[in-house]
Amino acid sequence: MNSQPVISQNGNLKLVGVPGSTGSTAYYQALNVIGLTPGDVVMQNIGWHSNSTLIGGNGTAVVYSGQMSVDSSDNLGSFYNITDTARSNGTITITNASTDQYGRSYDLHLTFNNSGTPDTGNSNDPTNLIIGPSGVDGSIELDAYGGFHFSNVNISDVYFTQHGSSNAANVTVISTFGDLDSNQFIKTSLGDGLSWVPSQSGVTDNGGGYFSAPTNAFDGYNSTPQGTLLLVGQGSHFNFTFGWDVNDNPKSMYHFIHNTKDPFAYYGQKNQETGYQFNLFGPSATTKVVIPPVRATTVTHYNHDVTLICY
Numbered sequence: 139m140n141s142q143p144v145i146s147q148n149g150n151l152k153l154v155g156v157p158g159s160t161g162s163t164a165y166y167q168a169l170n171v172i173g174l175t176p177g178d179v180v181m182q183n184i185g186w187h188s189n190s191t192l193i194g195g196n197g198t199a200v201v202y203s204g205q206m207s208v209d210s211s212d213n214l215g216s217f218y219n220i221t222d223t224a225r226s227n228g229t230i231t232i233t234n235a236s237t238d239q240y241g242r243s244y245d246l247h248l249t250f251n252n253s254g255t256p257d258t259g260n261s262n263d264p265t266n267l268i269i270g271p272s273g274v275d276g277s278i279e280l281d282a283y284g285g286f287h288f289s290n291v292n293i294s295d296v297y298f299t300q301h302g303s304s305n306a307a308n309v310t311v312i313s314t315f316g317d318l319d320s321n322q323f324i325k326t327s328l329g330d331g332l333s334w335v336p337s338q339s340g341v342t343d344n345g346g347g348y349f350s351a352p353t354n355a356f357d358g359y360n361s362t363p364q365g366t367l368l369l370v371g372q373g374s375h376f377n378f379t380f381g382w383d384v385n386d387n388p389k390s391m392y393h394f395i396h397n398t399k400d401p402f403a404y405y406g407q408k409n410q411e412t413g414y415q416f417n418l419f420g421p422s423a424t425t426k427v428v429i430p431p432v433r434a435t436t437v438t439h440y441n442h443d444v445t446l447i448c449y
């Protein structure tokens with residue numbers, strides 16, 4: 139691994155290799171993250187699995203007539219409404235969302251900070267936030283509508299616990315985000331360990347977040363590396379915000395063009411559907427993390443309670 143080209147480095151962590159074919163996640167699958175310390179716990183296969191359940195939701199998901207439907211590959215019946223939880227700054231838990239390199243199962247906890255998200259006053263386009271498994275790759279998908287279309291989705295705490303435990307685990311998490319376009323942005327600590335924004339991505343890292351130009355229009359991971367970036371986080375607690383840059387947020391743009399304080403009325407009059415989607419962590423089957431082995435130990439007992447630990 140050490141002979142491979144270094145693409146990005148932060149301290150001991152390195153992203154190495156040569157990107158694969160464009161137009162799919164194969165671009166990232168050819169890369170490796172190295173430099174971890176033996177014993178580091180790495181989250182693998184983060185997503186919504188057959189044994190995953192949601193705790194803290196608000197019932198089954200509904201998408202209303204004034205809102206863009208979920209992707210055709212998604213099963214809306216597998217999604218859940220989390221609007222009230224998010225707007226009351228509550229927490230949801232997705233059980234069995236990941237395993238580590240030892241096969242231990244982990245639950246994912248998301249605490250929101252969206253008490254300021256407004257109501258729309260429109261029964262065809264109410265404030266609505268839903269979550270469920272992506273029909274494409276099983277990643278954790280959130281779809282936001284109504285008032286969330288005019289504010290960001292703010293997740294103030296992202297953390298993992300071993301299944302059955304309440305203690306936040308210290309973990310390494312790798313994320314590959316895609317389809318970041320049209321002045322959308324991500325602000326997150328999930329890249330504090332290491333980050334890489336391909337030069338052809340059209341995404342800018344300005345030190346405070348990752349922003350896409352207003353002219354960008356990409357087709358998810360089919361446009362890779364356009365609209366994509368790779369992040370490695372290390373720690374026990376992370377944060378994540380997704381939304382539009384203030385200069386292109388629909389609310390701000392409407393105020394700028396129409397000089398009004400009621401963007402919801404405008405959207406209703408124009409029969410313009412609201413909605414945007416993002417996949418937390420992205421698909422799991424992307425860049426590999428090379429995990430140093432922990433040296434096995436044997437314990438041999440002798441008389442007089444003397445214990446030798448042999449490496």
